[in-house]
Amino acid sequence: xxATLPExxxxxxxxxxxxxxxxxxxxxxxxxxxxxxxxxxxxxxxxIFAYPEDTALVLALxxxxxxELRHFEQVxxxxxxxxxxxxxxxxxxxxxxxxxxxxxxxxxxxxxLLLIAALIEARSAERFGLxxxxxxxxxAALYVQxxxxxxxxxxxxxxxxxxxxxxxxxxxxxxxxxxxxLLATAPDRELRFHSGPPPVN
Amino acid sequence: xxATLPExxxxxxxxxxxxxxxxxxxxxxxxxxxxxxxxxxxxxxxxIFAYPEDTALVLALxxxxxxELRHFEQVxxxxxxxxxxxxxxxxxxxxxxxxxxxxxxxxxxxxxLLLIAALIEARSAERFGLxxxxxxxxxAALYVQxxxxxxxxxxxxxxxxxxxxxxxxxxxxxxxxxxxxLLATAPDRELRFHSGPPPVN
Numbered sequence: 001x002x003a004t005l006p007e008x009x010x011x012x013x014x015x016x017x018x019x020x021x022x023x024x025x026x027x028x029x030x031x032x033x034x035x036x037x038x039x040x041x042x043x044x045x046x047x048i049f050a051y052p053e054d055t056a057l058v059l060a061l062x063x064x065x066x067x068e069l070r071h072f073e074q075v076x077x078x079x080x081x082x083x084x085x086x087x088x089x090x091x092x093x094x095x096x097x098x099x100x101x102x103x104x105x106x107x108x109x110x111x112x113l114l115l116i117a118a119l120i121e122a123r124s125a126e127r128f129g130l131x132x133x134x135x136x137x138x139x140a141a142l143y144v145q146x147x148x149x150x151x152x153x154x155x156x157x158x159x160x161x162x163x164x165x166x167x168x169x170x171x172x173x174x175x176x177x178x179x180x181x182l183l184a185t186a187p188d189r190e191l192r193f194h195s196g197p198p199p200v201n
Numbered sequence: 202x203x204a205t206l207p208e209x210x211x212x213x214x215x216x217x218x219x220x221x222x223x224x225x226x227x228x229x230x231x232x233x234x235x236x237x238x239x240x241x242x243x244x245x246x247x248x249i250f251a252y253p254e255d256t257a258l259v260l261a262l263x264x265x266x267x268x269e270l271r272h273f274e275q276v277x278x279x280x281x282x283x284x285x286x287x288x289x290x291x292x293x294x295x296x297x298x299x300x301x302x303x304x305x306x307x308x309x310x311x312x313x314l315l316l317i318a319a320l321i322e323a324r325s326a327e328r329f330g331l332x333x334x335x336x337x338x339x340x341a342a343l344y345v346q347x348x349x350x351x352x353x354x355x356x357x358x359x360x361x362x363x364x365x366x367x368x369x370x371x372x373x374x375x376x377x378x379x380x381x382x383l384l385a386t387a388p389d390r391e392l393r394f395h396s397g398p399p400p401v402n
Contacts (some may be wrong), residue, residue, distance in 0.1 A: 035253075040268075042246055048239060053287050055277065062274050065242075066267045075264050086254050088251065 009122050009158065011181035014130055018184075022127075025191060027084045030075060032092070032193045036124070037072035040093065041065045041071035041154075044118060051110060059089055064153055071146060073190035077194035078139060092192035094171045094183045095120065101179055107165070114161040115173050123194055130163065210359065211325050213382035215331055218378065218398035223328075224335035226392060228285045231276060233293070233394045237325070238294065239275035242266045243352075248314060258361055258391055265354055272347060279340060293393035295384045296321065308366070315362040316374050319383045322355035324395055 022029050031098045044065040048058050085201035098120065102112035132140045146167070188196035210304050221285035231311045245266040249259050280287070299321065329348035333341045388398035 037245070038249055038263075042250070043248060045239070045243055049243070052236075052289065055281070055287060059274055062239075062277075064271045069263045069270075073260055076260055076263075080256070081318045086256060088253065150322050168258055 009154070009177055010126060010184075011177045012185050013184060014123075014127055015185055015197045018191075019127075019130045019134065020196050021191055022131060022193075026089075026139070027082070028078050028089075028133065030082070030084055031087060032089055033081065034072060034075040034086075034093075035089070035133065036193050037068050037075055040120070041068035041072065043113075044068065045070055047113060047117075050113075054164075055057060057164075060156055060160070064156060067149060067153075071149065074078060074107075078142060079124035085109055089097060089192075092144075092190045092195045093188065094192065094194035097106075098176070099185055100170065101176060111165040111169060111172060112176065114157050114164065115169065115176050115182075118154050118173075120152045120194070121157060123180065123184055125150040125154055127193065129136070141164060202251075210320065210355070210378055211382065211385075212329060212378045213386050215328055216398045216402075217398070218385055219284065219385075219392075220328075220331045222392055222399050223332060223394075225335065227340070228283070229290075229392065230332075230394060231283070232288060233281050233365040235273060235276040235280065235287075236290070236292075237394050238269050238276055240271065241321070241325075242269035243377065244314075244318060245269065246254075251261075252311060255365075263355055264369055265357060268350060268354075275343060279343060280337075290393075291391060293391045293396045294389065295393065295395035298384055299377070299381055302377060304388055312370060312373060313377065315358050316370065316377050317381075319362060319374075320378060321354050321359035322351045322358060323396070324381065324385055326351040326355060328394065343345055360392075370402070390398065 044061040047064070048061050051057060067104045098116050099113075102116060103109050125147050128150060130144035132147065135143060161173070165172075184194060184196060185201040186196045189199065191198055219253065245262040248268070249262050252258060299317050300314075303317060304310050311402060326348050329344045329351060333344035333348065336344060362374070366373075385397060387397045388400040392399055
């Protein structure tokens with residue numbers, strides 16, 4: 001496994017205004033974070049169902065989904081310790097808008113879903129690292145651990161994208177990464193784990 | 202945790218004709234078995250998404266989903282060792298027909314989904330035990346292990362059903378168990394892990 005940094009596929013760093021707002025509103029962010037972990041498991045499962053014949057991918061994603069579920073449990077426990085209740089939140093624009101960019105034709109869709117997953121994991125790794133610097137100790141330790149795990153996941157998705165579509169992955173990554181960078185940096189009405197920073201006004 | 206036997210909620214034992222046919226067609230059955238494990242993980246995830254406020258349930262099901270994913274990986278490895286290729290199969294009638302019985306109103310739906318999951322796990326545990334007696338050693342050992350795991354899962358689902366609907370779970374279980382027993386014992390065109398026995402002709 002290479003030692004690629006998540007930043008290497010992200011086209012723009014997270015704006016400091018996002019980090020400041022998120023650190024100031026951690027209870028709300030943790031609820032969204034728990035949702036992100038379960039959605040990450042669910043997206044991996046969706047790929048397992050979509051591409052059953054790709055055994056290497058399927059087995060790697062089963063392990064990855066197990067790890068995301070364990071993260072989900074860890075975040076839930078952290079919330080319980082901090083007495084943060086589970087509340088339903090409107091989903092943010094990020095994942096939905098990003099997934100909308102996936103083509104519906106075969107085999108283009110598979111490449112797009114792998115690249116989109118790689119971008120989401122890379123952004124997660126970057127933001128866990130940023131938040132860890134602003135959090136009290138028990139949460140900070142969890143976030144450092146998660147930053148490493150999501151960096152491994154980002155590489156896993158990227159490696160499969162490279163292997164499954166060696167001729168075209170890089171060009172397509174450029175397009176999707178541009179869209180991702182916009183979603184993660186443009187002012188956003190909802191503050192979420194993958195949102196843009198709050199609007200200035 | 203109580204020591205309830207899966208048989209205690211199943212209204213009819215698996216017919217010997219199913220066991221004989223399944224043991225004779227294990228490669229085909231293993232493909233379906235792998236699918237069942239991933240569907241079990243996916244059904245647990247669906248409950249996690251549907252009832253996020255029920256923290257105790259959500260955490261128990263995240264662990265259960267992880268275990269089902271691990272089973273999925275184990276069955277996949279067994280298939281690889283036996284050189285059994287992954288092929289797409291038409292889904293059987295069992296899970297689909299059983300889930301169709303779940304009411305769509307709240308809170309009835311939650312009870313029904315818990316009881317249906319309990320019945321599926323109980324039937325799985327029973328059949329893993331039956332097949333283990335007919336399989337060569339490495340697979341037999343896996344199936345004995347899985348029989349124990351699915352028996353724990355059946356109890357887990359049943360315990361939540363009891364706790365969440367103490368007044369009505371038993372009556373509803375009777376209705377759903379009758380339907381389950383019919384699906385698992387009536388002659389079935391497709392031989393599957395949860396199917397009825399082949400038609401006699």
